[in-house]
Amino acid sequence: MKKILITGLLSLCLFALVPAAGCSRTPDLTKYVSEYRSDIFYGSSGDYSVFASCSQKEYPYQADGNAADMSDVFELALSTPNNTKTYIVQFTLGEKNYEGELSFDSVKMVHTWSQSIPAPQEKEIVFTFTDTESDDASVFSIQTESVKSDTTLSLSDLLKKVSAEEPDPFNELSDGNVFCAEIYVRLLYENNECYYYIGLTDRNGNTFAMLADAETGEVLATKQPKS
Incomplete structure (x- = not known):
């Protein structure tokens, strides 16, 4: 009888543990990310410089606190001494070649181009630019390198660390294992140092x-948010 009672109590305890094992007290924050800039490639040559970024972004974009499906975005910005010219860019990722005409951004004063491309595995990318308005079709190349290091935090590790260091805003926006907001994470590069913006x-x-x-x-x- 005693053996049966102990076995019954053990079974009851194991049964009680099943829901706890399947549920998390805190939300998986990576599921609430609506923008993640994961890498930046930078390089320069003389008066020319290239800044390229790899991101996943919510589409269509809405800052409404609800994370939606994201799309891959590869964005490139070329800074030149002469902004009156038009350029075509060519580069290769893996075994696939890409080409496109850059547009001039009169606000940021750079030539830009973007396309839906997954984050590359390469650590270096060579971009070749052609000046379409030059009589001799002037061509120049710029080699860029990823600004990330082996110690740059992954998205998951980053969110774990910042939520532990700044728990109040995360707790205020959490309802059990549901996070009632969306998260923007952008890798930044300034003065040869990498940072993350988290919104x-x-x-x-x-x-x-x-x-x-x-x-x-x-x-x-x-x-803090504007009051």
Whole structure:
């Protein structure tokens, strides 16, 4: 009888553990990301420089606190000493060749191009530009390198670290294992250093912003939503 009672209690305890094992007390924050800039390629040659970024972005874009399906976006910006010219870019990722005509952004004062391309596996990319308005079809190439290092935090690790260091905004936006906001994560590159911008946008469009070290996840600055 005693053996039967112990066996019954053990079975009851194991049964009680099943729901706990299948549920998380905190939400999986990666599921609520609506923009993630994962890599940046940078290079320069003389007066010319290239800044290329790899991202996944919500489409169509809406800062409404609800994360939706994301699309791959590869964006390129060429800075030149003469902004009156038109350029065509060519480059190769894997075994696939890409080509396109750049548009001039009069606000940022750079020539830009974008296309839906998955984040490349390469650590270096060579971009070749052709000046379409030159009589001799002037061509120049710029080699770029990924600004990330082996110690740059992954998306999952970054969110774990910043949510542990700044728990209040995450807790306020959490309802059990549901996160009631969307998250924007952008890799930044400034003065040869990498950082992450993390923005938490609630259902009212209010954003709590953080700047974190890309390797340690240390939160360096925060910005409260406008009241």
